[in-house]
Every structure is written in C-alpha cells, then in structure tokens.
Amino acid sequence: MLTVMRVDSQPPAVGAAFWVSSGAAPAVGPDVQVPPSRHRTTALLSSANHNLWTDPRELFPASENCKVAAIKCRNAENKTISEQRPQSVKSAARVAMVLKDVPIDNITRPLGRNEVIGLLFRLTIFGAVTYFTIKWMVDVIDPTRKQKVEAQKQAEKLMRRIGVENVKLSDYEMSIAAHLVDPLSMQITWRDIAGLDEVITELKETVILPVEKRHLFLNSKLLQPPKGVLLYGPPGCGKTLIAKATAKEAGFRFVNLQPSTLTDKWYGESQKLAAAVFSLAVKLQPSIIFIDEIDSFLRSRSNSDHEATAMMKAQFMSLWDGLDTDHHYQVIIMGATNRPQDLDSAILRRMPTRFYINLPGDRQREDILRLILMNENVDESVDLKLVAKEADGFSGSDLREMCRDAALLCVRDFVHNESSSSEENGPIRAIGQADLQTSINKMKRSKTANIPGVLVHATLD
Ligand SMILES: Nc1ncnc2c1ncn2[C@@H]1O[C@H](COP(=O)(O)OP(=O)(O)OP(=O)(O)O)[C@@H](O)[C@H]1O
Ligand SMILES: [Mg+2]
Known part of the structure; x- marks a missing residue:
C-alpha cells in the first residue's frame, strides 16, 4: 500500500526509503501521516540525488516510534537488506521519481489568476489539437471521404445550375443534393413516351396540377397533391421513363434518391441522411423524391433486418407522415417497382396514388x-x-x-x-x-x- 504524504517543507537534499511494520499508526511528523497497516506501508521520499538513501529519522525526528526495518544508503553496507526491498517500495520509488521534479510549493499553494488563465489556455489548445487530430485521422481512414467531398462539390454546382440560391444546407443535405436532377440535362420529355397517354394525363392531373395550381386549392385539405405516388408493373414498360419525363417537365425539384446514398458505416449516420432527404425536399419545395426500384429499399420489414436498416425504414415512414400532417408541404415521394408485392404494407399505405404501367397492347x-x-x-x-x-x-x-x-x-x-x-x-x-x-x-x-x-x-x- 502506498501512502502519499504531504510535507510542508522541502526535505533536505537527501532521499530516504523506509517502511513501517508496526500495527499502530505512528506519527512520523506533524504533517506526515502513516496509516496503520498490517502490511508494510511504504513511504518514500526521493531526493534530487535519488541514489542516496538515508535514515528517515534524520529527516523526521518525530518518527522515532516508527520501526525502521531497512535503510539503504548510497554506499549500502547491508546489501542483503537492499535486495530484500519489497516490490511496493520499487513502484513507489518510480512514482516519486516523477513527482520529484514538481516543486512542492506548486502543489500546496493555490493557483494565481494568470496561472489559471494560462492553464485554461493550454487546456483549450490541447483540446483543439486533439479534436482536429482525431477528426483528421477519422477522415483519413474513411473510405468514402473522397466521394463525400466530390458529392458536395457536385451539389454546389448543381444547385447553382438549377437556380437554388440563398438556401442554407447542412452537410447531410448537401450529400443528398448531389442527387438533384437538372431538368435541362434531361433528354426525356412526355413526347418520348408512347402508348401511355392515359397514365400521363392522369399523372399530370392528380400530381402536377395540384402543385401548379396551388392557389386554387389553398383552402381545401382534400385537394392537395398526394404525398406518395407508386408506378408499378412489369419490367421495361416505361416506369423509369415516366419519372424522367416528370423530372424534366413538371417544373419541380427532382431528387433521384439512390438507396445506397443513405447507407453509412457510422452508427446513426443513415438516420441523419434519411432526415436530410426530407428536410432538403422541404427547403426546395415543390419537389419530388424519386426512388427507383423502391422494393429494394423499403421492402417488408422482417426479423432478419439489420438493426440500422430497420431503424432507417421506421424513420423514413415517420418523416413521411410528417409531410402528410402539414398540407403546406409540397413534397411528393414517387416510387417505381416491378415487385410491388415485396413492398412493406405500411409503405404501400403511404402511396395511395398508384399507376399500373402494364405491358403495351x-x-x-x-x-x-x-x-x-x-x-x-x-x-x-x-x-x-x-x-x-x-x-x-x-x-x-x-x-x-x-x-x-x-x-x-x-x-x-x-x-x-x-x-x-x-x-x-x-x-x-x-x-x-x-x-x-x-x-x-x-x-x-x-x-x-x-x-x-x-x-x-x-x-x-
Ligand atoms: N412506353 C414507352 N415508350 C417508349 N419507349 C419505351 C416505353 N416503354 C419502354 N420503353 C423503352 O424501354 C426502355 C426501358 O424502360 P424503363 O426503364 O422505363 O422500364 P421500367 O418500367 O422502368 O423497367 P424496370 O421495371 O425494369 O425498371 C426505355 O428506355 C425506352 O427506351
Ligand atoms: Mg425502371
């Protein structure tokens, strides 16, 4: 057991090691407390010249009643005793070696105002250096860092091109904004789709018109654009084509959301990205969030789902509900799938407007x-x-x-x-x-x- 002793005065330039083997708690000096111990209690003082060992009674006359079991001097005559010096003394010596350089005054007297400021300053610098070092290390080991930086640059360029100005976006929203579609770069128009005139007309009337002619429906909660639209049907019949034409022609901001954008290796990041999808869409409204092959992303929940995936799906649904509660939001989620039966029933409920794109006649x-x-x-x-x-x-x-x-x-x-x-x-x-x-x-x-x-x-x- 190591007893830390406080001494008021600087001990002489000598060091001493001793241990007390008595059961009682002897007083070794006015300020030196040696606790009662059955074990050998080691108290140690090390001098500047720490190789020198001397009799502690010279240092602490009041410790007469201590039973000194062994004393080693620099020119130790009794080598046997020094060899038997217990392990605890050795480790205590190491601690004392570290402490010896600290002036005793610094430990006992209260710090001055300048010293406190200096200490705080140093702590702040230390904290900042640690923070930036860790951040830098995390960045270096992050395999997706380059993509993230590029996505941000691309997003900024895109936003300028599609005329989004004075909108402050968070980092998460920026990475989603990289998936905004520039209508000018889209080649597909309604005229590039054949044989689906009925579907196109209905889509225009139920989805696009309520947003375009919003002023006509302001007072009605019923005549609001649907919050979810599902295009489903066999493969290769024009679902993605319709979505592309909508992006070009509808005059909405169009986010082509790739489910992989929402996956992040860090715990909780995916949820933040999912939240950013909705907050971005609200900031840029009127907007459409398009999820192609939505069944791969929002398929029926099961027990085998990964925890992060299950949480993200749940969060996606509750954010979606948020759009529903406020009818001023002009955000539409559009999904396309050729496996609607795989979609979660709760997702299907949120997509009440459905267009069946069948094989052409x-x-x-x-x-x-x-x-x-x-x-x-x-x-x-x-x-x-x-x-x-x-x-x-x-x-x-x-x-x-x-x-x-x-x-x-x-x-x-x-x-x-x-x-x-x-x-x-x-x-x-x-x-x-x-x-x-x-x-x-x-x-x-x-x-x-x-x-x-x-x-x-x-x-x-
Ligand atoms: N009605 C259509 N008019 C003109 N071209 C069409 C039509 N339907 C399909 N095509 C052609 O087929 C291609 C594939 O269509 P699209 O990608 O829209 O299919 P999809 O329904 O999304 O299929 P999947 O379910 O496999 O994703 C289009 O690029 C287009 O060339
Ligand atoms: Mg498709």
Whole structure:
C-alpha cells in the first residue's frame, strides 16, 4: 500500500526509503501521516540525488516510534537488506521519481489568476489539437471521404445550375443534393413516351396540377397533391421513363434518391441522411423524391433486418407522415417497382396514388414502334400494324431491342457485302419487314428460353 504524504517543507537534499511494520499508526511528523497497516506501508521520499538513501529519522525526528526495518544508503553496507526491498517500495520509488521534479510549493499553494488563465489556455489548445487530430485521422481512414467531398462539390454546382440560391444546407443535405436532377440535362420529355397517354394525363392531373395550381386549392385539405405516388408493373414498360419525363417537365425539384446514398458505416449516420432527404425536399419545395426500384429499399420489414436498416425504414415512414400532417408541404415521394408485392404494407399505405404501367397492347406497341423508328431509315413497305401484332407480349424495352437488332441486320449485310467486293457499296439499306420479322422471331426464342418472369397485375390491398 502506498501512502502519499504531504510535507510542508522541502526535505533536505537527501532521499530516504523506509517502511513501517508496526500495527499502530505512528506519527512520523506533524504533517506526515502513516496509516496503520498490517502490511508494510511504504513511504518514500526521493531526493534530487535519488541514489542516496538515508535514515528517515534524520529527516523526521518525530518518527522515532516508527520501526525502521531497512535503510539503504548510497554506499549500502547491508546489501542483503537492499535486495530484500519489497516490490511496493520499487513502484513507489518510480512514482516519486516523477513527482520529484514538481516543486512542492506548486502543489500546496493555490493557483494565481494568470496561472489559471494560462492553464485554461493550454487546456483549450490541447483540446483543439486533439479534436482536429482525431477528426483528421477519422477522415483519413474513411473510405468514402473522397466521394463525400466530390458529392458536395457536385451539389454546389448543381444547385447553382438549377437556380437554388440563398438556401442554407447542412452537410447531410448537401450529400443528398448531389442527387438533384437538372431538368435541362434531361433528354426525356412526355413526347418520348408512347402508348401511355392515359397514365400521363392522369399523372399530370392528380400530381402536377395540384402543385401548379396551388392557389386554387389553398383552402381545401382534400385537394392537395398526394404525398406518395407508386408506378408499378412489369419490367421495361416505361416506369423509369415516366419519372424522367416528370423530372424534366413538371417544373419541380427532382431528387433521384439512390438507396445506397443513405447507407453509412457510422452508427446513426443513415438516420441523419434519411432526415436530410426530407428536410432538403422541404427547403426546395415543390419537389419530388424519386426512388427507383423502391422494393429494394423499403421492402417488408422482417426479423432478419439489420438493426440500422430497420431503424432507417421506421424513420423514413415517420418523416413521411410528417409531410402528410402539414398540407403546406409540397413534397411528393414517387416510387417505381416491378415487385410491388415485396413492398412493406405500411409503405404501400403511404402511396395511395398508384399507376399500373402494364405491358403495351397492340395499339400501344404500334405507337411505341412508330416512336422508336421515327428517325430511322425504314422501308416504306413496312407495315407497323403487322409488326406490332407479331410482337405480342413484348414490352417497350423489348420492342426497342427488337428494332435495334433489325437495324443491325442491315449493318451486318452492308459490312459483309463490303468485304466480299472491293467496289464501293451504296449506303446501308433501309430496315425492311423481313428484318423486323427475323428480329421478332429471334426475340421470341430468347424470351421463351428465359425463366418466365412476367409480372401479373399484383393485388396491392
Ligand atoms: N412506353 C414507352 N415508350 C417508349 N419507349 C419505351 C416505353 N416503354 C419502354 N420503353 C423503352 O424501354 C426502355 C426501358 O424502360 P424503363 O426503364 O422505363 O422500364 P421500367 O418500367 O422502368 O423497367 P424496370 O421495371 O425494369 O425498371 C426505355 O428506355 C425506352 O427506351
Ligand atoms: Mg425502371
């Protein structure tokens, strides 16, 4: 046991080590307290010349009643005793070595005003240096740091381009703002979508109009734009296309939210990012938060969900509710999925406005074909009605792929003829009915070889 002793006066330039083995608590001096101890209690003073060991009774005459068990002097005569010096003495000696440099006055007297200020100043500097060092280290080991910095720069540029000014954004909001869509850079307009006129008209009337003509519905809580819109249906039928056209044409700020943006390795960061999505959308309103393949992000909650994911989903839903309670917010969350049955039922409830984007019918396929082949070199004899009929069950994306394949057949013929004759050939021939028919047959074969995965109209309620 180590007893720390307070001494008022500087001891002589000698050091002493002693231990008390008596059971009683002897007084070793007016200010030196040695507690009663069954064990050997070590009190130690070390001098500037700490190699010198002397009799403590010389230092503390009042400690006569201490039973000094061993004293080692510099020129120790009794080596046996010094070798038997207990471990506690050694460790106490080490402590004393550290303390010996501190003037005893500094410990006993109260600090002056200047010293307190100096101490506080040094502590502040120390704290700041520690904080920035740790921050720097965290930045260095953060693998996503570069992306974050770039995202911020991109966000600032984007905001300037889309005319967002005088809006203060937090760091989290900035990283979400990097996903803002610049309408000028979008190529897709309503005219690039064929066969979905009904859906487009309904979307314009139920979603865009209430925001555009807001002044007409100010007093009605019913006639507010929906807070959630879901586009669902089989793959390749134009859901993403509609969202892109909305971003271009609606005149809203459009955040194309990638679920990966919300994932962060640090605990609690994902929730802050999720909150930033909503706060940013409110700051930039009227706005649309678009989540493509929303089923991957907000799928049915289960026990196997990671804690962070479950928390983020729950938070997302409660923030979404926040939009609902205040009808002045003009923020719409739009999702697209081809697996609506995988969506959490609570999410479905929050998306009451749903548009089913089904596989195109005969007439719609013809419209899509006409749109796709509009600027291509197509033979006049081609009957698009017949082609559309032949392409039964094809999605918009299939039709596009089929047309591309037919155009490639022409290019292949051209390249083949060019290599077989050295003479200069004419331009690439126009796409004919036969080319389209060949491509349709080819696509049908490849489609039947695929696992049947065409989605039927899923019941959502
Ligand atoms: N109605 C359409 N009019 C014109 N082109 C279409 C239409 N539908 C699909 N396409 C073509 O198909 C491509 C894919 O469409 P889109 O990405 O919108 O499909 P999706 O419904 O989002 O599919 P997924 O569910 O797989 O994401 C489009 O880029 C476009 O070229
Ligand atoms: Mg899509």
